[in-house]
Amino acid sequence: MSQELRKKAIEIVSALDNCYPEAHQELNFSSAFELLIATILAAQCTDVRVNEVTATLFKKYSDPQSYVDADQTELEQDIRMISFYRNKTKGLKSACQMLVDDFGGAVPDNIDDLIKLSYVGRKTANIVLSNAMGIPAIGVDTHVLRLSNRFGWAASDNPDKVEAALCEILPKEKWHRANIVVQWHGRYTCKAKKPLCSECTVFDLCLWEGKQR
Numbered sequence: 001m002s003q004e005l006r007k008k009a010i011e012i013v014s015a016l017d018n019c020y021p022e023a024h025q026e027l028n029f030s031s032a033f034e035l036l037i038a039t040i041l042a043a044q045c046t047d048v049r050v051n052e053v054t055a056t057l058f059k060k061y062s063d064p065q066s067y068v069d070a071d072q073t074e075l076e077q078d079i080r081m082i083s084f085y086r087n088k089t090k091g092l093k094s095a096c097q098m099l100v101d102d103f104g105g106a107v108p109d110n111i112d113d114l115i116k117l118s119y120v121g122r123k124t125a126n127i128v129l130s131n132a133m134g135i136p137a138i139g140v141d142t143h144v145l146r147l148s149n150r151f152g153w154a155a156s157d158n159p160d161k162v163e164a165a166l167c168e169i170l171p172k173e174k175w176h177r178a179n180i181v182v183q184w185h186g187r188y189t190c191k192a193k194k195p196l197c198s199e200c201t202v203f204d205l206c207l208w209e210g211k212q213r
């Protein structure tokens, strides 16, 4: 990893931070447990839709035991607006059962234990660690994966490899903010099909050969 690439990466993150000062984690939560639930629900679903559902869900189910005790059909109905709600109901109940059985009902504060939970992969685990616990981590979602390749920070479709590359290229203290602003840039400007390169604040720093003014 060259020093030049590292320097450019920091410049990109600073420029995006200036461009999106309001950027934040868009899933609503008030605890690590709530963010864990919201992130499981958010797979292949919009954050807006998840927030609509969790606004009432979090009032009804407040801890892992309440999901374990919930009637499966009733919980399915509670999250029916979410894509794959039947599978996700199973996922929530199973992850919560593990939290109760293996972790005393608390959300683990390390990735090795988090990814033992059903329906929790590295992306979900890192999002919880970074946003709810203040532990440096990078969650590689579809936006971060795409932009990391366009920026020249990584050359892989494998999220684990991209995560490792980002952790190497960016200083630890920037991981959280970089994660958020890169997600926002991907969501609002550097879109998958038609990136808005003519409006892009990091056009000159982007290494993607397909970029166009």
Ligand code: SF4
Binding pocket: 150, 189, 190, 191, 195, 196, 197, 200, 201, 202, 203, 206, 207, 208, 210, 211, 212
């Ligand atoms: S120049 Fe285009 S491809 Fe590069 S980061 Fe900006 S929007 Fe994305």
